[in-house]
Amino acid sequence: MKAVVTNKLTKKFGDFVATNEITFDVAQGEIFGFLGANGAGKTTAMRMLCGLLKPTSGEATVAGFDVYKQSEQIKQVIGYMSQKFSLYDDLTVRENIRFYGGIYGLNRTNLKAKSDAIIQQLGLGSVADKLTVSLPLGWKQRLAFSVALIHDPKVVFLDEPTGGVDPITRRQFWDMIYEAAHRGTTIFVTTHYMDEAEYCNRVSIMVDGRIKALDTPGALKQQFGTDSMDGVFQILARGTSTK
């Protein structure tokens, strides 16, 4: 079964068409990169798939559930991490894990095991009872990612998860993504960083609300005759902006 399927999915805000008839599918366990300049419609598309926004027209399913009618079921089986850091600053690391775990209905013993595992995995043992606000950004992001995975979701949506952190931390973050994908979780990720695009199994590039290209990074480079994803992106993005 495909993890995500869309068919001519469209969202209009008044006259403005944020995403225009986008059609794609994502296989289970795939790392699917969603690229595009600011305002290209990436976040809108993602918010529709997460059940935060009602689409204007078109169809989409996530983990087999319809985005119109079954958005609450979708929420059971997806994880989500937004651009904004979404943990509570005024709770400790452990309390944040407990809170989100509780919302997803994890029982007490399960929750305890999960918290310990996350804290150990991230090496947060020494700060587990410190307020989250005191953590460096990179740590917070990795913690947020772990929390998004706490209920073993089928699909995880990551909206520019690595904004504003250094290359080493980004690399660590991608190690975590690989690990999750390896366990069978589908990763749906938007990013600005072209080097990160290289890590994805397949990449789609959005320009002005439409998907302009969709393939593996290798195939895209070949198709556009450049040796980097950056080159591909430049050709596509510039191609429309000069029109």
Added chain:
Amino acid sequence: MIEKEFRQLFRNAVLLRMMLAAPVMQLILLSYAANFEVKNLNIVVVDQDHTPYARRLVSKFRYIDNFHFLGYAPAYKPAYHELLTGHADLILLISPHFERDLGKANHSSVQLLVSAIDGTKAGIASGYAQSIIRDFNTDIRSETVGLEPAGGARLDIENQYWYNPRLEYKTFMVPGILFELLLLIGGMIAALNIVREKEIGTQEQLNVTPIKKHEFILGKLTPFVLIGLVQFTLGMLVAAFFFRIPIQGSIPLLYGFAFLFLLLCVGLGLLISAISETQQQAMFAVFFCLVLFILLSGLFSSTDDMPQWAQYINLFNPLRYIIEVGRNVILKGSTFRDMQTQFYALLAMSVALIGLASWRYRKTV
């Protein structure tokens, strides 16, 4: 959810302390300051008669606490100037033939000019002044005529103030302010709390989780209602032990009403936060409601004296009902049976507000 809200509340020690200390302070300060006893009325006298009787009238004003005798003015004009500049609150004008007319025609007049910038104060000031003049009048009459006018079975009206025998303004204000504070804290903090989640993005995070609507609403409602009840307890303690207000009615009844009222306040806060996107918007909305509710509530002025349209608005003013309850139950010892109207009105409004808030709160836009 509930556990998290509590942890956050207790973590924010400053806010918590403010939420508990501020009401007590405000209760004490406001109850002392906001009273209607008018003291230190500045009076200027224009005496155009200069007779013993005129001086006697003036001295009556001089030796009464509520008035502060500024002095004589030589003529009407300078006195009027004092009134304009705000130095004087009222002018007593004694006409040239005051004593002569009094003796001859048994009829004479003085003129009172009251600065009515502050309507309440003006009303009370002229009331005081009139009673002094009336007093003077009776004195003079009995002296000149020697006895009461024929057929003068004089009718004295004696006022007895029930439930607040000494007309203590504190006794009257405290129950009102107590509930006003619950509205302030309950409504405002609750509204800002959710809007803050919207601003920092955790609301969106919650919206992608399978959390149920009622779990969310309940999680937000419970801690604020409980904090409100703690505040109410503090307030009651201050009222009983600091102000020594005799609490006539049943305490469980008061708590029942406080609980209902808090549900309503937090419901209002939730609704406001569901509509607003930023803390500023929420703040403005809360303030708008608060000021409207407080001014129309009868906390400062009697609701019965308000124009008809204001009374219609007041049908939907929760603060008005709860202040009526507070005053009646605390001062008069009213029972639930007496307060049924207020109970049903508050109940209906709570249900409506929380219902609206849950309806407006949507996880999907």
